[in-house]
Amino acid sequence: MPALAQTSYPLHLSNCGVDLTFEAAPQSVVSVGQAATEILYALDLGDRVLGTSVWFSSVLPQFEAVNAGVPRLADNDPSFESVVALRPGLVAVQYEWHIGPQGIVATREQFADLGIPTYTLPSDCVGKDNSTGSDGTRLDMYTMDSLYQGVEELAQIFDVPERGTAMVAALREREAAAIATAGALALDDASAVFWFSSAEMDIDPYVAGQGGAPAYMMQALGLRNVVESNEEWPVVAWETIARANPSVIVLARMDRRRFEADDIERKLEFLRTDPVVSQMEAVREGRIVILDAHGMDPSIRNIDALETLSAALAGFDLQ
Template sequence: MTPISKLIGVQSAMIGALALLLGTAVKAEEAPSRIVSVGGAVTEIVYALGEENRLVARDTTSNYPAEALALPDVGYIRRLSPEGVLSVNPDFILAEEGSGPPEAMDLLREASIGITEVPGGFTREAIGARIETVAEVLDVPDKGAALAAKVDAEIAAALFSVTGDHQPKVIFVLSAAGGRVMVGGANTSADAIISLAGGENVATAFDGFKPMTEEAIVTSEADVILMMSRTGDHSLTDADILAHPALGQTPAAQAGAVVRMDGMLLLGFSVRTGEAIATLAKSLADVSG
């Protein structure tokens, strides 16, 4: 047995012992009542269903509604600590697809914690499936069906308001740390929301969030620069954009056509996506003329 295997074995045993002490095993016949919600989209759904009284903790990305911030924070969605999760004595974990790391999720399963991975995706259908999955775990299927219908109607109304008369070219900038510009490519939440709001993503030559070369940024001739509202080291002011050797040369920077939105609203694909589409569509129209 390697040292790493021994360490995992010891940690697993410790987690199991802690789970027994805390009494965290779920009784199959009971709906969970002490839930850790991992993923901002999932947490928003729980609140929208009116079942927030069952939450005992949340992850760092769960910052809406504001009331959620009063819950204990068990860490970032992809860097969860099993010990931290178990410390709040949960009987269930609702985890957005991709939560982890995988070994942490495995240890929590070994501790007899029920876990449901809530499916991802960036479509109306995916949002409905996400809502229904959460509602099923909470044993409130009727509430789930009603919420899914309401959210879908809001998305439909927002899409109806997108005129399509003008399709501005949009670049979503995730970060520009060290001068390297990370953008949202194809098959990302950024790409999907830009398209739904009537824009054209200029970074579809690749999948995922990746660096874009300065030459590609300049030749993209983006009409609008889209970013999340951020503070601190991750913030990027209009002056920073204009001073950047590539971003500063885009029509967007020259015209001051920069749109900033709350990250979870913009990219969450949850119960507020109708609002996100309508807000972004209006912003694109306002700044791109």
Template sequence: MSNPLPRGTHRVLPGVALLTAALLTACSGPPQAATSAAAGFPMTVSSCGRDVTFDHAPQRVVTVGSVAAPLIAAAGAADRIVTRTFESAPFPGEYADELAGIETTSRTGEIAREEIIDRGPDVVVSFEGAAVTADDLAQVNIPLLVSRGYCRDAAGSFDDIFADIELYGRLFGTSAAANTEITSLRQRVDEVAGRNKAHTPLRAAALIISRDGAKISAYGRTSTVSSQMRILGLDNAFGDSDIRYSEINTETLIDRDPDIIVLLTQGEQTPESVRQALRERPELARLRAIRDNRMIVVPFGYTGPGPVAVEGIEVLDRELGALR
């Protein structure tokens, strides 16, 4: 299968190209801009323990998952994204305006390898466990990077989010914008932490309910929402689990009996629909958080391992303030 030229690329006749190059050289002197753009390359970065080398700053990016596009936007490189795909919980938050107008495809299923290739990217930013792997794309010389928060050994920390933004700033040549954004995001997290230092810790559980309401999963200590809980002065009731999130039974939830439940919505779920899904289980009626209506509901996107989690912690802080 032949790869089409990227959108906006035009073939130039050899004679015209030579003449143009000669004129530019004569008129403009040494190619300082090109020399500056090439600074730092080739660049080798580590992605979930796998080294990936770039000869030049990528110009065309396909993102896979809900976190990658906001991360790149936070780094000041949203204009490099040509396609956003497999955003099972599309929620760019405060980065929505920067990402508006970019092609989005395959919201409910993994984009096919051939579709990625057809878009002519020079990098794909994805998550570990996606159907299209680094080995798949290596066969056609397309590098793949994985967001740190989705590596198998990720700690779910804000430091990982900021490290990703810094990395993309270096990779795309937008370090000034990336570092400015990191400084602002860190300050916002510190402000939330400062407001919650004096609070007596409350026991909380972050839960996500399957779309059919049949399954309940809880987030463990390596999730971003668990890091948010610590900053908010909450103890994660499932903080003894090293797994990012896992299905639980109602007996386990009853045994943990959290003071507060944080419910994460996905897809077409609404705050009332997920609250009702818990209330309809009679065995959970005696849980304090349900009995006293101490449930906070936010979109899942507010708790993913990306920059929107900073906006998310601010929202959780406001919601929590009404319950303390």
């Protein structure tokens, strides 16, 4: 039998503007961001995860057992001290706004000064300007390729490249199948809006702009995004959304309760009772799709979300 592929060390990577060199596979890692956590679990590296943080939803069912044995440093933002206290061989990061040039946890230099390398998922920096606020602005349309790059590079770092290759191949196959299902519908000018949350129920919502993961899903499945902003999650007035009259409304479901509108039941109640929103065609016709909130951020859950949305479109009369 041929030998399994192995990483050749020293491994040199350019990661979100930072040059990294690994002399050997890290023996431990702390994750700051659910997307990074679930990639590590999917690569069967759970035994090296010392702690996790920044959670939107419950861990994927297939990872419940391994996750139960890993300390959670914080539901949301961990402190710099709590991460470095574990002395991890690597910190795997989902968002630059947590660990980056103006990171609210720390900068990458602060970790490097302590001899701790950081790796940021390319999905948060490829074709994106994160200097414009916490969510950043997409300069180029997000594609799954940047997420797949993160999977394969983490697999390389931890000397399990064959696991990364196999995982990406399986995700690509599912991605193509979901797109083909929607393509067969031959949608004609169908449109959508993705509502993530709102700081208050009676003010303008955070919706998906042009370029992020939801925009990629809409483009891939033949839907037009009624929100034209290039911000990742702009605030747009409901009156503006109502005038655009999207064919489909997609809602985020999450465990997080930072805002009142994080609760999916409050979102649904608002759609039914608000004088303006309740008159939208998508609400009256019941063309509402509920997706896992973390599936709206760059993550391996994008494929689950793509499949769910594609299947829902097949049940709507949008021709």
